[in-house]
Amino acid sequence: MSVLSSVTHRLLTVNTVKIIQRSFLTCLLCLTCLLGLMVPPASATDLSPAPETAKAYIITPSNGETVKPPFTVQFGLSGMGIAPAGVDRPNTGHHHLLIDIDQLPSLTEPLQGSEQVLHYGAGQTETQLTLAPGEHTLQLVLGNYSHIPHDQPVLSEKITVTVE
Ligand SMILES: [Cu+2]
Numbered sequence: 461m462s463v464l465s466s467v468t469h470r471l472l473t474v475n476t477v478k479i480i481q482r483s484f485l486t487c488l489l490c491l492t493c494l495l496g497l498m499v500p501p502a503s504a505t506d507l508s509p510a511p512e513t514a515k516a517y518i519i520t521p522s523n524g525e526t527v528k529p530p531f532t533v534q535f536g537l538s539g540m541g542i543a544p545a546g547v548d549r550p551n552t553g554h555h556h557l558l559i560d561i562d563q564l565p566s567l568t569e570p571l572q573g574s575e576q577v578l579h580y581g582a583g584q585t586e587t588q589l590t591l592a593p594g595e596h597t598l599q600l601v602l603g604n605y606s607h608i609p610h611d612q613p614v615l616s617e618k619i620t621v622t623v624e
Pocket of ligand 1: 545556571579581603606607
């Protein structure tokens with residue numbers, strides 16, 4: 461009687477544990493699915509594709525040029541169009557000028573504006589710059605409607621200018 465009771469008890473316990481384990485796994489799966497639905501990766505929604513042929517380039521000044529401040533920097537873009545920030549149109553973006561940047565910022569997040577990262581969100585294709593005398597580097601990176609570089613990023617060559 462007591463042996464039978466003990467066996468029954470053990471069976472019940474084992475079954476209960478199994479049921480709890482199964483419920484826990486089901487819950488975990490549901491939670492994972494829900495979280496996956498609620499928080500899609502930023503890259504899936506915010507990144508914009510760019511044609512492989514797209515190119516950004518600095519028209520003036522040319523690499524190695526000596527310039528007097530203020531000097532004009534002209535932005536070139538081929539294979540894509542310019543659209544102001546906030547306007548989500550395929551194959552478009554706006555220019556950002558990177559000044560004296562050695563390490564590129566994240567190219568999958570919105571570019572943070574600073575003295576070294578200038579936004580041209582109105583769709584400008586040139587600017588006037590005044591920089592301290594000496595050598596400086598300039599590079600363009602296109603950003604999409606929400607200031608995120610494209611996938612693939614559209615980056616110009618980095619040029620060096622000497623400011624008098
Ligand atoms: Cu921007």
